[in-house]
Amino acid sequence: MNYGQKKYGVSMYALLPFLMVVALNMLSQTDTTKKIKAPKHYFTPTIFSDYYTTPQKDLNERFRKGSDNVAIRKRLENYQYSQLVGGFYFPIMTKDYNHADGTISNFHLLGTGSYMMAMPRFGGTTDHNLLKASIGLRGIYNSGKKGIWFVDLTPFMTTDLSAHSNTTYRWASTVLYDHMVNMNFSFRVGVTRTYTLGNRYFLPYIGVRFGRLDKMYLSIQFPRNVTFSFPMGKYLRGSLYFKPMGGVFNMANNDSIYPKNKDNTILYGRYELISGFRLDANFNKHISVFASAGFTGVKYLSFYSETENKHNRFVLNDFYNEKISRGVFLNVGFTLRIGRAKSIYNNYNMYETFNVNSAIDVGDNNTNTGDGNIPNQTKSKSQSNLKIKDVQDLIEAQDLY
């Protein structure tokens, strides 16, 4: 019995150097590939800015539907609106999961932030510069097959920078599921808490897309936008779209627009349903710019009392609202993507993931950073100005024989 144990022990010792060599060999093999510093994230840190403006409108030019509060209308005289938005998002964590069938699913956690200066100008009041700033988080899970889950939380604050007013903290959010039936068709269902319609709404999110994201497509995303988008060569993309632009902001009541009580702050709500043409130029993976112009079909302006809505958790009740006549608008902006990202060539699940991320904008302002990281699908042409240094690492010495 003892002899047997001893014999077994000896054979183990004899095997030890061999096992060590095998283990070291395995370690060295994994080490050589694991230490490669390939990009970690699909989303790179992104900075964007957006400027939007509408021309001045006379509020007393003709009778309009809405509030019969003529005194306030006369007091305001005319109305012009412009806004400047700056924002960013950056990847906090990206995790890839390799499945037994070869599928790669991934989870993305993004940090978001935005700064918006709303600049309503009324002929009969002092100028107001209204700030809305947000810091938020969004998580996206791409199953690598058909489904994408998206959750966005955007707490934000709003205050009037031009006069003393209260600061109010609010939040907007969206939870949705995207099902990509195939490259040409996807649908989205979810819920959204948004202020882009000039009031506080809990709304269902319903969206469908027909056509490929890297080619021509029609996307209907309620309550965000309706877009018909088409590539114009390799670097340009044109879009015809229809969407609401709006928000609710704290405004100092220094002009006594609300005379009922001694509130120092009122809430200013606005939205326009705009339709226009947008041209996106995606010069490379890092820089995109756009210019857009069109018409404001429906344009609303509202004021809400802060104290009368204090215990109201749902839709805000206004004390004044005005439907403003149609006009035009101008919208320009840029997007900067910093650093290297993981490749997504022909990865339609990631194309869809990027599209979900851009459709639900950072800060709940319904601006759109565009899909500059989705390459337009165009016919491949040969590279005319090829140089050895561009391809030297793709070609081995033996390829020349």
Place this chain on the structure above:
Amino acid sequence: MCYLFVLFAFLKVFPQAGNKRDKIEALRVAFITQKLNLTADESQKFWPVYNEYQDKLKAARQEFKKQPPIFSTDKDAQDYLDAELLLKQREFNLYKEYYERLKKTVPVKKVAELRQAEEDFKKELLKQLQGKSND
């Protein structure tokens, strides 16, 4: 107006053309897509794995490029040879790992065709370079 001015100034400062290497990358992907003729299901699984493989290969090659091919001392020469050996080893290990993973996403025949397509693309590039030097 001020915003527009800043936007156009910004465009002037930044390069307007895409990186040439990215263009070649896009051409290679288009070439392979055409040659492999993947079904929608195959494509959905294949491209994420293949992109990951290419990212790691590219990163390994870029790391090797940091080693200057200057051999003023024996140590420099040895470092260069070690770096080259490490690159070859990494390329082989990646090749082994990812071709196993690619076999899970598409039939093995298509993995072999992929290898052939990559070779054909290199030949295309060489042909273009040759044509340019003849000009």
